Amino acid sequence: MSAAAAPDVPVRPPRRRSPRRLRLWLATVLLLAVAAVWVYPFAWVVSASLKDQLEVFTAGLDLVPESPQWGNYARAWVDADFAGYMLNTVLVTVGTVAVVVIRCAMAGYVLARYDFLGRKAVLLVLVVTLFVPAGYTIIPVVELTQQLGLLNSLTGMVVALSGGGHVAAVLLYMGYFRGIPRELEEAAVIDRAGFFTIFTRVMLPLAGPVTATVVVLTFLATWNAFFLPLVFTFSRPELRTLSVGMQAFVGQNSVDWPGMAAAGTISLLPIVALFLVLQRYFFDGIAGAVKS
Amino acid sequence: MSTTTAPLPTAAAGPTPGADPASRHRARQHAARWWIYLFLLPTAVLYGAYTLWPVLASWWYSLLSWSGFESEKTFVGLQNYADVLADPLFLNSFKLTLLFMVVTVPLRVFAALALAVLLNHPRLPLQRLFRTAFFLPVVTTTAIVGVVMQFIFDPASGPVNLALGGLGIPPVDWLGSPETALWTVMVVHTWKWLGVTMIYWLAALQTIPRELVEAAQVDGADARRTFTSITLPLMVPFLVIITLLTVEQNLQVFDLMLTMTGGGPFFATEVIELYIYRWAFASSVPQLGFASAAAVVLGLVLLVIGVGQLLGIRAARRLAGGGR
Numbered sequence: 001m002s003a004a005a006a007p008d009v010p011v012r013p014p015r016r017r018s019p020r021r022l023r024l025w026l027a028t029v030l031l032l033a034v035a036a037v038w039v040y041p042f043a044w045v046v047s048a049s050l051k052d053q054l055e056v057f058t059a060g061l062d063l064v065p066e067s068p069q070w071g072n073y074a075r076a077w078v079d080a081d082f083a084g085y086m087l088n089t090v091l092v093t094v095g096t097v098a099v100v101v102i103r104c105a106m107a108g109y110v111l112a113r114y115d116f117l118g119r120k121a122v123l124l125v126l127v128v129t130l131f132v133p134a135g136y137t138i139i140p141v142v143e144l145t146q147q148l149g150l151l152n153s154l155t156g157m158v159v160a161l162s163g164g165g166h167v168a169a170v171l172l173y174m175g176y177f178r179g180i181p182r183e184l185e186e187a188a189v190i191d192r193a194g195f196f197t198i199f200t201r202v203m204l205p206l207a208g209p210v211t212a213t214v215v216v217l218t219f220l221a222t223w224n225a226f227f228l229p230l231v232f233t234f235s236r237p238e239l240r241t242l243s244v245g246m247q248a249f250v251g252q253n254s255v256d257w258p259g260m261a262a263a264g265t266i267s268l269l270p271i272v273a274l275f276l277v278l279q280r281y282f283f284d285g286i287a288g289a290v291k292s
Numbered sequence: 293m294s295t296t297t298a299p300l301p302t303a304a305a306g307p308t309p310g311a312d313p314a315s316r317h318r319a320r321q322h323a324a325r326w327w328i329y330l331f332l333l334p335t336a337v338l339y340g341a342y343t344l345w346p347v348l349a350s351w352w353y354s355l356l357s358w359s360g361f362e363s364e365k366t367f368v369g370l371q372n373y374a375d376v377l378a379d380p381l382f383l384n385s386f387k388l389t390l391l392f393m394v395v396t397v398p399l400r401v402f403a404a405l406a407l408a409v410l411l412n413h414p415r416l417p418l419q420r421l422f423r424t425a426f427f428l429p430v431v432t433t434t435a436i437v438g439v440v441m442q443f444i445f446d447p448a449s450g451p452v453n454l455a456l457g458g459l460g461i462p463p464v465d466w467l468g469s470p471e472t473a474l475w476t477v478m479v480v481h482t483w484k485w486l487g488v489t490m491i492y493w494l495a496a497l498q499t500i501p502r503e504l505v506e507a508a509q510v511d512g513a514d515a516r517r518t519f520t521s522i523t524l525p526l527m528v529p530f531l532v533i534i535t536l537l538t539v540e541q542n543l544q545v546f547d548l549m550l551t552m553t554g555g556g557p558f559f560a561t562e563v564i565e566l567y568i569y570r571w572a573f574a575s576s577v578p579q580l581g582f583a584s585a586a587a588v589v590l591g592l593v594l595l596v597i598g599v600g601q602l603l604g605i606r607a608a609r610r611l612a613g614g615g616r
Contacts, residue, residue, distance in 0.1 A: 020515075027410050028417055035425040038483065042428065044451055045440050057449045061458070103334035110331045114324065122332070129343055131540045131598065136587050137346035139353060139572050139580055144341060146361055163342025170335065195327040226435040226547040231573055243435035247551055250439050257443060267436050275431040279424065282431065286488055287495035290533060 042268070048261035049073065056257045069258060076249075076263035084238060085245035086266065089223060092157050092241060096222040097215055099162035100169060104214060105207065108173025109199055113185075130167045137164065142231055152236040157229060161222055169214045172288060176210040177203060213288065216274075216281040223271050242267040350591065353584035360578045372585035381559055382586060385567040388474060389543070392563060396478050396542050400489050401535050403482070408493030409523070423494075427487035434484065438551025441480050442467065470560035473553050477561060481548055489538055496530035497523070529608035536601040543594065564590050 043063055048056050049072050050065040076082045111119060141160055142151065150156030180203065188198045204211070229241040240248065246267060250260055275282055354372055356365040376382050411422055429437065444450050445466040453463040466476040500523060508518045546565040549555065555562035555570065562570070564586065572583035 024413070024415060027413070031410060031416075031422050032418075035422055038425050039428060040451075041437070041440060041444055042432075044444060048443075061451055061454050099334075099338070103338060106331040107335040110328045114328050116325065116328045125344065126339075128598070129347065131594065132343055132347060132591075136350065136591050136594070137343065138568075139584055139587065140346035140349035141342055143349070143353075143361055144345065159338070160342050163338035165343060166339075195324045199331075220431060224431075224433040224435075224547075226433070226551075227569075234573070243433050243547075246433075246436045246439050250442070260439065260443070264436050264440050268432050271431050271433065272428070275428070276424070279427075282427070283423075283491055286430075286491045290492045290495045290530065290537075 042272075045261045045264050045268070048257055049265045051258055053256070053258060056261075072258040072262035073266070075256075075259045076266060080245070080249050080253075080259065080263060081238070082242065082245060082249075082263050082266050085240050085242045088154060088239055089241040089243075089267075091154055092161065092229070093219055093222045095154070095158035096161045097218045099158065100166050100218045101211060101214055103162070104166055104169035105173050105204060105211070106199070108170045109177050109203055111170070112174040112177035126167045126170060132165065138227060138231060141228070145232070151232060152239065154239060157232050157239075157241075160228055160232070161225060164228075166218065168288075169218065172210050172214060173207060176207050180206055209284075212278075212281050213285040216278055217285040219274065220271065220282070347591070350584045350587050353581055354588045356581040356584075358579075358581040360580070365581075368581070372582045373589075375582060376585045376589060381562065382564075382567060384559060385562050385564045388561065389563045392474065392478060392481075392545065393539065393542055396482055397535065397538050399478075399482050400486055400538050400542070401531070404486050404489035405493050405527070407486070407490050408497055409519070411490070412494060412497045423490075426490055429484045430487040432484075434547035435551045437480075437484060438548045441552050445476055467553055468557060470557050473557060474561045477545070477549060477552050480552065481542070481545060484548065485541065488541070489534060492534045492537065493527075493530070496527060496534070500526050529611045532604045532608040532611075536597075536604050539597060540601075543597075 047063040047065060050068040050070075052066075052069045055066060110116070111123065141164070145151045145156045145160055148156070150159060184202060184206075185198060188202050193201065224243065225241070226243045230244045230247070233239045233241075233244055237248065246260075246263055249263055253259060353365075355367060355369060357368045357371070358365040407426065410416065411419055416422075445452050447453060447463050447465040447468060450466075452466065457463060464472060467473050504522055505518055508522055513521070544565070545563055546569065549561055549563055549566055550569070553561040555566040568583045568586050568590070571579045571586065
């Protein structure tokens with residue numbers, strides 16, 4: 001490629017504008033095609049969720065349903081109990097996000113601004129276990145939860161999900177709190193504010209952007225969690241989350257494509273909507289891993 | 293707030309010992325000691341119980357014969373390790389995990405780089421739309437995407453085979469045949485997570501000073517020349533970090549693999565995570581000690597990668613430092 005292009009270079013300046021613009025247009029068209037492939041599966045799911053049983057199999061690649069079959073949604077929501085799964089998922093997600101934000105903000109704060117016995121050890125342990133996958137810890141987690149009497153409960157799920165991992169959130173808070181100037185704290189001390197007041201009234205409000213990022217990333221991880229909710233609800237189907245419920249639904253009704261598609265649309269809609277509204281925080285949160 | 297004015301004189305009388313910022317700070321540190329440990333408590337308890345303890349307990353459990361959470365544990369020494377390493381299906385799962393990594397990691401890293409370089413072009417129209425579209429699969433629930441993909445790749449009525457049929461290509465049983473199943477999951481996995489790596493690269497590309505590119509253009513460098521002599525060298529340290537992050541992420545394929553193939557057909561897609569799951573949860577007589585031994589072996593592999601990661605990041609820092 002480069003060898004063939006090299007003789008071009010001297011001739012380029014006179015006809016500089018048009019080939020450049022042409023290449024830009026080619027890139028745009030190419031990207032449009034790839035982007036279409038990228039979002040196609042989602043378009044397919046939404047389309048299939050509005051077709052009737054027969055149409056899904058016979059309509060071929062046509063994405064527009066003949067007449068929207070809203071009954072598919074009723075079937076998924078009521079009969080397959082996706083209403084219940086949705087409620088479980090919301091409760092687990094909200095609970096986990098709350099616990100993670102509180103515990104990670106507190107830990108990040110003291111790790112960033114105080115020198116204490118064992119600080120280095122805590123940091124070392126956190127960094128070493130930064131990427132422990134669920135598959136590695138699941139057996140002891142189930143054993144422990146069972147002994148605590150929390151297996152087969154949403155509480156148990158919240159405790160396990162908020163306890164496992166989230167090192168990145170601690171590190172995010174730590175990095176942010178470290179950058180806040182001492183004078184702010186000093187001023188608060190002069191105001192006779194105690195440790196806890198400084199944290200809740202001064203530090204935490206300042207960390208708003210980090211909290212937004214941590215909320216978004218934890219929400220994403222919890223809403224999409226599968227392994228742990230799957231294993232935690234083997235004997236209590238009514239406690240399934242959306243991801244687990246979807247798998248069970250397909251296991252039981254493998255021919256009900258429109259119902260499956262409706263259930264999938266219901267499950268994906270909240271997280272996709274959240275992403276479209278709060279894109280910036282998603283990108284910032286993800287990019288943070290490289291910047292640090 | 294009402295006390296704001298009262299302490300001011302104290303602050304003004306600064307020179308008195310004990311009131312200078314440093315020693316006041318020290319005094320406060322002392323008083324705050326209990327608060328510090330109190331603040332660490334939730335993380336210590338939760339993280340300790342649900343991340344640290346499991347890591348350590350796996351080692352102990354791997355030495356036990358233990359068939360089900362309710363049943364007796366018997367110490368059997370290293371027997372589980374001998375069994376795991378002698379099991380051809382474990383070696384099979386190990387090989388599949390490696391193959392999966394070897395194919396998907398470079399694919400993700402370099403395809404995302406190409407995408408990011410295109411998206412980073414200052415005059416590209418619809419930039420934000422593209423970024424959103426490529427990131428969309430990342431936010432969606434993997435287990436649900438996995439189920440949906442069963443239908444997308446359905447041999448008879450799935451849109452993939454319908455589209456290929458339109459081109460005159462005979463239908464392929466993508467997930468049903470051992471030859472194609474793993475490759476199909478690799479494609480879907482790359483589709484699902486490419487957006488993350490793309491965002492990594494975009495963040496990395498943002499660190500290139502604009503003046504540097506402009507200076508090169510003033511000197512008559514064309515786009516390709518600018519890319520090879522400015523962009524690429526500056527991206528090398530990021531390449532190390534991004535590759536390592538991608539390796540860690542691509543080891544975790546449980547959700548997608550279980551919902552797309554369940555490890556089948558004939559164990560053709562049973563990666564290590566599924567192997568552990570099968571022995572611990574999906575078999576009629578669970579073998580928790582045996583599964584733990586497999587998990588410990590996986591953990592050791594992760595440890596090696598983690599150490600490699602630390603060394604890699606060190607090397608990357610040195611490269612970044614030397615470049616300046």
